[in-house]
Amino acid sequence: MGGTSSRPLTTSLKHCTLWKADRSPACRAVLMALDAMNIDMNPLQTLPILKDRDLIISDSHAITTYLASRYCTEMSKFLLPLDPGNRALVDQFLHFNSSVLYPQYKAASNPILRGTLRIVDEKTNGEIQCAYADMERMLAKRAWFSSGNWPSLADISLAATVSTLNVLVPIDVSNFPKLSCWLHRMAEEKFFCTANKKGLSEFTRRIECGNCFNPNESKYPRNSEDRRNDISTTEPTTT
Structure with missing residues (x-):
């Protein structure tokens, strides 16, 4: 799947506007889906709301599946299977x-x-640990939250949320090795680097600093192509 995210930009949605907030995992799920599908659009800043002409969608899962179904024919077979059974699996995990x-x-x-x-x-910590255990069981016979050998839109949405939960309740590798490996593989996908890491870092700082807001904080580039070109800013530096 990693190779597909590096293809040239193929679709520009001139009639679509996305409102988002970088620290939100739901918004980052939409941004990752856009980058995975090589779709470019005009994002603004608040919550994940998509306006396509007269159509307004306000749920990140509905936004990503709509964009895949309407605008991304080449990538749909990877991210959103056309087969009813495989599509049902993706829907189940969404x-x-x-x-x-x-x-x-x-x-x-x-x-x-x-x-x-x-x-x-x-109480919340216990519920999150139970959810991790459920996901560990779901991955018992598969590498991804789909039936294929690549991440789907379900993996993208789950990765946005799980990577954020991991900040709040770290995943214990010894208890949840499959879940930990899955998140590590997702973190190696280019769209994860371009569209999730920076917002996740912003969320982490706010958790650690008591939600201190810095108006000069760097934001994601506004479109998918710029985020892919800006990937060096999302990768950790080495010395």
Whole structure:
């Protein structure tokens, strides 16, 4: 799959506008999907809302599947299978992300960002550990959260949320080796580097600093092509 994300930009959505916030895992999931599909559009800054002419979509999962179905015919077979059975698997994991993982992310992060807690409370921590265990079982007979040998839109959405949860409740490699390996493989995908790492770093700083906001903080380049060209700024430097 890594090779597909390095293809030249093929689609520019002149009629679409995306509103986003870099620190949000839902927004980063959409940005990763855009970069994985080599789709360029005009992003603004708030929450993940897509406007395509008169159509307005406000859920990140619906946004990514809509863009794949409508604009990304070449990549759809990789990211969003056309076969009903394989598509159902992707939908199943997207629903798991929206109904289980994302509510846990909000329950864990909101009290810290609001300054009412400094660490994740015991109940939420336990629920997140149970979700990690569920994902470990889901990966028992597969490398990705899909039926193929490459990441799907489900992997992208899950990676945005899980990489953020990992900041709040670190994944124990000894307890969840398959989940840990999956997240490591996702982190090596180019679209993860171009569209997830910088926002994830911003979220981490806010968690560690009590949501201190720096208006001069660097933001993602506005379109997919610039993010891919700006990949050097998302990679760690070595000395």
